[in-house]
Amino acid sequence: MMHARDFTASGVATHKDAGQLLDQFCARFAEHVIITRSEVGARLETVIGSADIAVNNDRLDIKLRCPTAAMLFTIRSMVAENLFELSTGNALDLNWADGPQPLAIPNFREISVVDAYDVTPHMRRVVVATDDARHFVEGGMHVRLLIPPKGREPVWPHTEPDGRIHWPKGDDALIIRAYTIRSIDLDRCEMNIDFVVHDGDNVPGASWAMTARPGDRAGLIGPGGGVPTARKLILAGDETALPAIARIAASVPADADLRIFLEVADKQEEQPLTSSASMDITWLHRNGAAAGTTDTLECILRDIVPAADPETFVWAACEQKQARSIRAFVKSEIARDPGTFSIAAYWQR
Numbered sequence: 001m002m003h004a005r006d007f008t009a010s011g012v013a014t015h016k017d018a019g020q021l022l023d024q025f026c027a028r029f030a031e032h033v034i035i036t037r038s039e040v041g042a043r044l045e046t047v048i049g050s051a052d053i054a055v056n057n058d059r060l061d062i063k064l065r066c067p068t069a070a071m072l073f074t075i076r077s078m079v080a081e082n083l084f085e086l087s088t089g090n091a092l093d094l095n096w097a098d099g100p101q102p103l104a105i106p107n108f109r110e111i112s113v114v115d116a117y118d119v120t121p122h123m124r125r126v127v128v129a130t131d132d133a134r135h136f137v138e139g140g141m142h143v144r145l146l147i148p149p150k151g152r153e154p155v156w157p158h159t160e161p162d163g164r165i166h167w168p169k170g171d172d173a174l175i176i177r178a179y180t181i182r183s184i185d186l187d188r189c190e191m192n193i194d195f196v197v198h199d200g201d202n203v204p205g206a207s208w209a210m211t212a213r214p215g216d217r218a219g220l221i222g223p224g225g226g227v228p229t230a231r232k233l234i235l236a237g238d239e240t241a242l243p244a245i246a247r248i249a250a251s252v253p254a255d256a257d258l259r260i261f262l263e264v265a266d267k268q269e270e271q272p273l274t275s276s277a278s279m280d281i282t283w284l285h286r287n288g289a290a291a292g293t294t295d296t297l298e299c300i301l302r303d304i305v306p307a308a309d310p311e312t313f314v315w316a317a318c319e320q321k322q323a324r325s326i327r328a329f330v331k332s333e334i335a336r337d338p339g340t341f342s343i344a345a346y347w348q349r
């Protein structure tokens, strides 16, 4: 049902094989959103809004609906970018009915580093300042961190009339990684972002955190991804999900009931979490196993999710292969209602 605060946009994509393009588009998002196919096309539902896409000969008629203008922008650029990517070699023409889009990306903000320090041996906190911390309070806890090349004046992205984002290229190319805003200090206009310091030769996200110095500039696009609002929650994840789980725990009301399972390398990686709700936290140590190689989280969820009452929301985030197994179990094996879980791949081994 549409309500007064919905933001909508409609567009037409013309492509010689529009039906196949929609099939590919749905296949790409099958793991991440709820897709309902119909005779005319498909409906994609995400936590930030929906897209109805109908095939009409060589056209895709697209209708987007979101609760905020920023979410509408995000979903429009996501639809545009993916349609263009999938139509490589076949001309695609995409026009939005509501005319030219603003040049600036509405949910982009520049940040500068204030401080950086270790929270645990493998978790580094970077404190960043922004002119507009309030912008990051609502709409989700995740951001895309845009890391500019070292020693160059950053060139930030802007939007194209077709809804795509124009990214700087060549020497100005940015590196983009997803992170969670662990906490926001509105009085100081500062935010904490916690980075897992993991192994690897070329790890731009982790390296940015390790070398961050006061005054370093970067960009953020977001926030997005939503925050679960259920009163009863099972939260599970590895170190990359720890900031999100900490943020969820801090945001829930006092009458919420949280069961938390966190897989970390060892005891030294445990962190205190605060919440006004009752929390039952289980720390799981890998004891020497490499991150992303265990099935501990899946085993625990197999044990407790079937017995949890149906209103309990199950939230998990971890390595891609682990997330896929957990999702297959929750979605297919025990066929939980799609609105009662969110299982995300946060990184890929």
Ligand SMILES: Cc1cc2nc3c(=O)[nH]c(=O)nc-3n(C[C@H](O)[C@H](O)[C@H](O)COP(=O)(O)OP(=O)(O)OC[C@H]3O[C@@H](n4cnc5c(N)ncnc54)[C@H](O)[C@@H]3O)c2cc1C
Pocket: 142, 177, 178, 179, 180, 181, 194, 195, 196, 197, 198, 199, 200, 202, 203, 204, 205, 206, 207, 225, 239, 240, 241, 243, 244, 291, 345, 346, 347, 348, 349
């Ligand atoms: C919505 C969302 C929120 C996230 N929030 C956070 C957050 O708050 N804090 C955080 O630290 N991460 C977070 N992540 C995960 C983070 O985006 C990935 O770990 C990312 O790959 C790190 O980028 P990188 O440049 O360091 O390594 P990449 O260049 O992406 O990868 C280089 C190598 O490192 C390996 N690698 C990547 N991440 C890890 C890891 N965690 N452990 C072991 N090996 C790894 C890869 O397998 C690869 O071999 C989040 C991801 C998502 C999708």
